[in-house]
Amino acid sequence: MTKINAIVREVTALTDRISEFQIAAADGSALPRWEAGAHVLFDLPDGDTRAYSLISFDPIPEAPESYRIAVQREPEGKGGSTHMHGLKPGAEITCAAPKNDFP
Structure with a gap:
């Protein structure tokens, strides 16, 4: 699986529990194109x-400059949303290329 070294470009609070994240390639290159229904797998510090x-x-452009996701913080979850909500602009993160299980 190809990994993308990425950076959090922007974080916007949409509600008290949901934030939108704009994620770009750390080297400034274009990201792989995606289609409606796609998701991205993000690596967490615990592996x-x-x-x-x-x-x-x-x-959706042919060569997107960034990806946008919205994450709902789930304090009782396994830690993924809590980690994501701790990210600030400039934070580095690794993810996989988009995958579409629901075209």
Whole structure:
């Protein structure tokens, strides 16, 4: 599985429990294209992974500059959402290329 070294470009609180994250390639290159229904698997510090669905309000470009995801913080969960909610702009994160199980 190809890994993408990424950086958190922007974090926007949508509600008290949901934040939107804009994730870009750390080297500034274009990211792999995706289609509606795709998700990205993010690596967590404990070696586990979590998948989050990609979102877009605009047509998806051939070579996206960033990905957008929304994460609901689940304090009683396994820790993925808590980790994501601790990320600030500039934080480095690793993820896989988009996968679409629901085209």
